[in-house]
Amino acid sequence: MAMVRRALLIALLAVAALHVLATAIHRRSADEEEVLICQGRTPCGWALYNKTNRYIYDFMKNRCTCDGDKKCVRDYDDISISSYVYRCKVEESKPTQS
Template identity: 40%
Template sequence: MKLLILLALCGTVYLMPMEMGSSAQNVTATSPKTICAPQTPCSWSVYNPHTREILKEIGNTYCVCPADLICQITEDDIPVSSYIHRCRSKDFESDIADR
C-alpha cells in the first residue's frame, strides 16, 4: 500500500524490462523533461521479501536524472519490499546493493 501511495505522489511510472539489452517497450509516449530533485526517486526495484530477487523495475516517468548523475539504489524500504533509487554521482557507494 505504501508503495502505491509513493508511486502516486511521484507521478506516473512505467515498467522497465528486466532483460539486459532489451528495448523499453512499455515506455510511455511522452518522454520525461523534468530533472529529478535529490530526494525524488528515479526508480524502484520491487523484490521478493524472502529471497530479495528483484521482480519488477519501475521507472519514474515524471523526471530523469541529469546527465552527470545515474539512478542508483539509495534506500531499502523493507515494509514494501522495494529498493528506492535516486540520482547520485557515479562514485556514490551504497551498502544496500551488497546485502
C-alpha cells in the same frame, strides 16, 4: 494472494511516485518537449523484490529522469514496501588498481 499483494504494492508505489513528482523540475529541451528532472530525494525508480529471498522481479522507473552527470543508482532498502529505492546520484569513481 501473491497477485493481490503485487497489485497493492504497485498501487502504493504509484501513489508514492505521484506524490514525489511534486518535487520534480520541469525543463524544456530545444524541441520544446517537456522533461521531468528528479530533484532532491525524489526516487528515480524502485526495484521490487520477493520478501523471502529478495529476488528482484520488477523495476518501476519514475517519470522523472536524472540530470547531467547523475545516474539512477540504488540508494537504500525500503522493507516497508519490499523494494530497493533508486535515486539520482553522481556515480562514485572506482579507484584503479595499479
